[in-house]
Amino acid sequence: MISLAGRDILHAWGKFAFTGVGLGLLVGVTLTMAGVYRGMVDDARVLLDNSGADLWVVQQDTLGPYAESSSLPDDTWRSIRNLHGVARVANVTYLTMQVRTVAPTPPREVRAMVVGISADGVGQPGHPGYLVAGRHITRSHYEAVADIATRFQLGDRVRIRRNVYTVVGLTRRMVSSGGDPMLFVPIKDAQAAQFLKDNDALLRSRGRTAQNPTLNRPGVPGLLEAVLATQTSNSSVNAVLVQVEAGTDAETVAAPIRRWKRFTVYTRAQMQEILIAKLIATSARQIGMFLVILAAVSAAIVAFIIYTLTMGKIREIAVLKLIGTRNRTIAAMILQQALGLGVIGFVVGKISATVWAPYFPKYVLLEPGDALRGFIAVMLICIVASALAIQAALKVDPAEAIGG
Amino acid sequence: MADLDRQRGIHIEGLRKRYGQGDTAVDALKGVDMTVAPGEVVGLIGPSGSGKSTLLKCLGAVIEPSAGRMTLGGETIYDDGWRIHDLRALRRDKIGFIFQAPYLIPFLDVTDNVALLPMLAGRSNAESRRMALELLQALDVAHRAKAMPSQLSGGEQQRVAIARALVSRPPVILADEPTAPLDSERALAVVRILNRMAQQFATAIIVVTHDEKIIPTFQRIYHIRDGRTHEEAGAGRAFD
Ligand SMILES: Nc1ncnc2c1ncn2[C@@H]1O[C@H](COP(=O)(O)OP(=O)(O)OP(=O)(O)O)[C@@H](O)[C@H]1O
Ligand SMILES: [Mg+2]
Secondary structure, X not given: OOOHHHHXXXXXXXXXXXXXXXXXXXXXXXXXXXXXXXXXXXHHXXXXXXXXXXXXXXXXXXXXXXXXXXXXXXXXXXXXXXXXXXXXXXXXXXXXXXXXXXXXXXXXXXXXXXXXXXXXXXXOOOOOOOEEEEOOOOOXXXXXXXXXXXXXXXXXXXXXXXXXXXXXEEEOOOEOOOOOEEEEEEHHHHHHHHHOOOHHHHHHHHXXXXXXXXXXXXXXXXXXXXXXHHHHOOOEEOEEEEEEOOOOOHHHHHHHHHHHHOOEEEEHHHHHHHHHHHHOHHHHHHHHHHHHHHHXXXXXXXXXXXHHHHHOOHHHHHHHHHOOOOHHHHHHHHHHHHHHHHHHHHHHHHHHHHHHHHHOOOOOOOOHHHHHHHHHHHHHHHHHHHHHHHHHHHHOOOHHHHOO | OHHHHHHHOEEEEEEEEXXXXXXXXXXXXXXXXXXXXXXXXXXXXXXXXXXXXXXXHHHOOOOOOOEEEEEEXXXXXXXXXXXXXXXXXXXXXXEEEEOOOOOOOOOOOHHHHHHHHHHHOOOOHHHHHHXXXXXXXXXXXXXXXXXXXXXXXXXXXHHHHHHHHHOOOOOEEEEEOOXXXXXXXXXXXXXXXXXXXXXXXXXXXXXXXXXXXXXXXXXXXXXXXXXXXXXXXXXXXXXX
């Protein structure tokens, strides 16, 4: 027996190719949407991996430092360092902002996550592990290490708030959970960028403090100066990253910090849960919605085209039935055509997704597993979509071939 | 001999067909008797609405008669309310159809259009194509065996359709206005082919027609009027 579906596709290949490409672009968009989600999950994973931390110590009752804001006194690390099982601790600040180059010109703006790290702490948690060019930060001011996704070059000068920094090193795949590339700067600078008030605000706040009679008492010399000093200090960080000693359970280190130090502590697994279940959950649902709509649109397109192609063959189908073709054979012909369309669509979609994924500004991770699931979904959609046409074909009366 | 022929050709007795029921019922066939022997080509003519298509559909096993007996190729198909089970297989194995238009499958080439029937009946592709080529040769279209139907002339298409009707050597061929779109030379050629094939393959052929050009060629003609048939000797004009 010859393949009726195959012959029909070869005969009307133009129609099939055209529809297949249209369907393929939809499939490509669908696979890309899935890739965007995978990219977000992967960004979160990479963020946690690259931080090198086993525990995140944050402000009590916050989901910091990535999902909510958190601030801790910057000497917190001292009391944690001496706990049993702790190998290394490091202060860290995170602030997502627009970073603008000042040299070379013309200036360029990049959205980046500015990460404050201690200048002398190579290998400490929070540090960029691997450099593709240049060197680590060695001075405690005005140096930066940038992720290559910022497209900064070594020697570029970038402005963050009031200060200008020189890019001395480049790293890769260091991104925030939102996919923004990271820019590492010395922690003192980062603290200033995040917590330091501008001069006018400082002036106003000084004025207010000076006018407050409880803080500016005539009989207490030095009180006003002391109060002003505490107000202008920027001695906060967003989190303390902790590496535990090899062989130690992170949870046994976390428990005393929670109980005695009154901080909230997250383990690696809990942090991942926060990032994936909370931070990108809405985006994931958003993408899920898109996937549902794309599936429905694809199904409608396949159903419409298969139905149209079948309606164009009603006379032939009546003749086929009259000369004794089984209903099963006719249904199989239509189903195979729908599946053929699906295969063309999937191949076109997979290729286009692969071609355009690198051009997306954020990381798009195309997983073979998703491709497989996509293929199965496309095939199922095609099967469902052919139902209408099959039903119409089965209703055709062989007597129609004889006519009136 | 007559009995044997009755059995192996087409034989119907008291065939009735009523469409619908109650007030709107239409008695399209009111007791039709007809016998066509193997090797014979008979004409079936009648005015519009007389029941020609209805009779052809009953003979073609696509609608069921309301009453009467019918045997095709020696097999009883209907017998007063009883019918054989698998009408689809019956159509495939026992009946060849030729229509006013060729109705070839546009996406199959000439050979496969003809070979499709034996393939559907479960024969191998190679054997089916061999059978098809044999008939295409007999009908003088073997040189177009690889062409698609859209590349053939109207006459060639009709000959391919005839080849398709004949390929499984059915005992019965039903032709519905097979010459309507053809000029008189081509129409006569088709009738000539049908006669030759009837004799060569011992097929009983019924040709429904309005076509004045070919009516004189039949040996026997059934007139159908108001759901009843009357047999009549035709001119039986020989071909040269
Ligand atoms: N499906 C149907 N339902 C009800 N009545 C029908 C149906 N088909 C045919 N008829 C009626 O049965 C009668 C015979 O119809 P039939 O189609 O057999 O005529 P015909 O001889 O083929 O006519 P024509 O030469 O115009 O094709 C007509 O009166 C027609 O109206
Ligand atoms: Mg009719």
